[in-house]
Amino acid sequence: MESIHTAQFLFRQKTDIDSVFELLSREYSLHETGCTHLIRHYLDSFDWRLYRNGYLCGWDERINTNSLNGNGVFFVHEKKTGDCICELPMDRVPRFSKEIVYQACRKLLDEMLDVRALMAVATLRIQSRESLVLNEDNKTLAILQVENYTVQGQTEEKQLSGRLLVCSIRGYKKVFKHVLRIITERIQLSRASNGLIDEVFAVSGQNVAPNRFSVIRKFTDTQNTWETVQILLRHLLSVMQANEPGMRAAIDTEFLHDYRVALRRARSVLGQIKHILPNKSLAYFKRELLWLGAVTTPTRDLDIYLLKFDDYRRQLPMELQHDLEPFRRFLERHWKIEHARMCRALDSRRYQNLIGKWQKIFASEDIHPKHVLSRDTPPTETCNATKPARQVASQRIWKLYKRVLDEGRAITAQSHDEALHELRKTCKKLRYLIEFFHDYFSDEQINKRVRTLRRLQENLGDFQDLCVQLEQLNGFAEQMQQEGIAETKTIMAMGVLVEKLNERKALVRAEFGQRFKAFSQPEEKSAFASAFSPRNLLKGTLA
Numbered sequence: 001m002e003s004i005h006t007a008q009f010l011f012r013q014k015t016d017i018d019s020v021f022e023l024l025s026r027e028y029s030l031h032e033t034g035c036t037h038l039i040r041h042y043l044d045s046f047d048w049r050l051y052r053n054g055y056l057c058g059w060d061e062r063i064n065t066n067s068l069n070g071n072g073v074f075f076v077h078e079k080k081t082g083d084c085i086c087e088l089p090m091d092r093v094p095r096f097s098k099e100i101v102y103q104a105c106r107k108l109l110d111e112m113l114d115v116r117a118l119m120a121v122a123t124l125r126i127q128s129r130e131s132l133v134l135n136e137d138n139k140t141l142a143i144l145q146v147e148n149y150t151v152q153g154q155t156e157e158k159q160l161s162g163r164l165l166v167c168s169i170r171g172y173k174k175v176f177k178h179v180l181r182i183i184t185e186r187i188q189l190s191r192a193s194n195g196l197i198d199e200v201f202a203v204s205g206q207n208v209a210p211n212r213f214s215v216i217r218k219f220t221d222t223q224n225t226w227e228t229v230q231i232l233l234r235h236l237l238s239v240m241q242a243n244e245p246g247m248r249a250a251i252d253t254e255f256l257h258d259y260r261v262a263l264r265r266a267r268s269v270l271g272q273i274k275h276i277l278p279n280k281s282l283a284y285f286k287r288e289l290l291w292l293g294a295v296t297t298p299t300r301d302l303d304i305y306l307l308k309f310d311d312y313r314r315q316l317p318m319e320l321q322h323d324l325e326p327f328r329r330f331l332e333r334h335w336k337i338e339h340a341r342m343c344r345a346l347d348s349r350r351y352q353n354l355i356g357k358w359q360k361i362f363a364s365e366d367i368h369p370k371h372v373l374s375r376d377t378p379p380t381e382t383c384n385a386t387k388p389a390r391q392v393a394s395q396r397i398w399k400l401y402k403r404v405l406d407e408g409r410a411i412t413a414q415s416h417d418e419a420l421h422e423l424r425k426t427c428k429k430l431r432y433l434i435e436f437f438h439d440y441f442s443d444e445q446i447n448k449r450v451r452t453l454r455r456l457q458e459n460l461g462d463f464q465d466l467c468v469q470l471e472q473l474n475g476f477a478e479q480m481q482q483e484g485i486a487e488t489k490t491i492m493a494m495g496v497l498v499e500k501l502n503e504r505k506a507l508v509r510a511e512f513g514q515r516f517k518a519f520s521q522p523e524e525k526s527a528f529a530s531a532f533s534p535r536n537l538l539k540g541t542l543a
Contacts, residue, residue: 037062042121055079074093225389240262240266243259264432272400298341324490455519467505
């Protein structure tokens with residue numbers, strides 16, 4: 001018996017269903033198989049990776065009387081069709097895709113979730129009644145499921161419209177169509193136009209947010225620089241605050257990563273869009289954001305080493321792989337120490353003062369530059385605040401682009417690693433500014449420029465990561481010896497790993513010339529000039 005298609009209808013009262021069953025019983029035998037009560041936990045990552053890719057994931061737990069019996073079913077369905085990708089018994093909600101035993105399902109989730117954890121995004125109580133539509137030989141022709149829903153997890157439970165699910169059986173297409181005709185023409189039940197999950201989200205106030213770093217509000221030609229900076233910093237603060245609970249609870253490593261990306265972008269806004277704040281206020285925010293970056297760096301660094309650990313081990317000969325395990329335990333122990341230290345910093349008065357001042361100055365649309373100025377503030381300190389944002393952004397982007405060209409052309413085979421690091425930082429500032437102010441330029445101007453810039457950044461980022469890893473791995477080995485937890489075999493394994501990373505570093509360094517050449521070719525420079533040079537600034541309606 002195989003269901004090949006399911007049609008869903010909405011009903012609002014029991015008499016609707018009674019009418020359906022009464023009419024069907026005149027032509028078919030109906031056999032009720034029983035009632036089921038369950039709690040459904042819809043699951044997704046914090047940034048909705050499954051939903052965005054067209055999948056629904058969840059965990060159903062059956063209820064016996066008033067208690068949960070621990071018999072759970074984990075499932076992944078296609079959102080649009082409802083088709084089952086996988087269903088398998090699990091006695092608890094899985095946190096990461098690696099916990100899924102079924103390999104095909106695990107591979108699918110690995111590709112979408114990567115290092116993100118599954119979280120409950122909605123909880124639904126379902127009462128389900130199933131009946132079989134039978135012929136004279138007691139063969140199943142179709143399946144009817146009557147479901148009632150209660151959304152939980154709110155201050156008060158909320159009811160959704162019930163649904164009648166009609167499931168077809170292979171080989172009985174005519175019966176399926178006949179049942180649908182009775183329901184639509186004679187009972188006149190409405191087809192469910194929205195998926196159940198969308199109704200749950202609507203009732204519970206859930207929003208599937210856009211890209212976490214995309215500013216929803218669009219910039220216009222009438223806005224000045226101060227107004228756009230307010231919008232940007234208000235949004236970036238909201239991203240940080242949305243991720244803060246998850247990074248405190250260490251749900252997965254991406255919470256801290258996204259928090260720090262928003263923090264870096266905020267620092268870039270203040271550092272690159274100059275002369276909008278008095279020097280005293282600017283110095284305060286730059287100093288405090290630098291401090292916040294410093295207190296979150298150690299935990300993030302250890303996150304990265306733990307994420308890369310399996311890859312590190314695979315790079316070693318088989319006979320040395322197990323010898324690296326003490327290093328993992330060292331990383332895990334120090335991660336706990338640094339994470340606790342980071343959380344203490346977030347609980348500090350210094351952090352609360354920073355967030356309070358950030359909200360006061362940047363999170364209120366009523367605040368104007370004059371409200372943060374003192375009588376002694378020279379006009380030159382805020383001369384860009386009232387200028388058109390498009391003009392200021394274009395000037396700054398063009399200036400950074402020329403700096404990237406100058407720094408890149410100065411790099412030779414003999415240049416120190418630090419030269420590539422400085423170029424990487426300049427490239428990052430340039431990309432952030434282009435992304436911040438993309439509303440002022442057409443997609444055709446932006447997309448290709450960002451792609452070539454990203455390819456150069458990837459090379460520089462990989463190179464910098466390897467430089468840092470090599471330095472820190474040597475430092476970790478010394479620290480492990482000082483703590484008396486490093487066996488000779490472990491130090492040898494780490495030494496071999498350093499050699500492997502040095503080899504990789506040389507290859508990445510050799511790729512730099514080609515990446516920079518692609519970025520700096522004449523046609524690219526012409527395209528950058530057309531988009532961002534103040535002299536060639538396109539006028540008119542925003543893209």
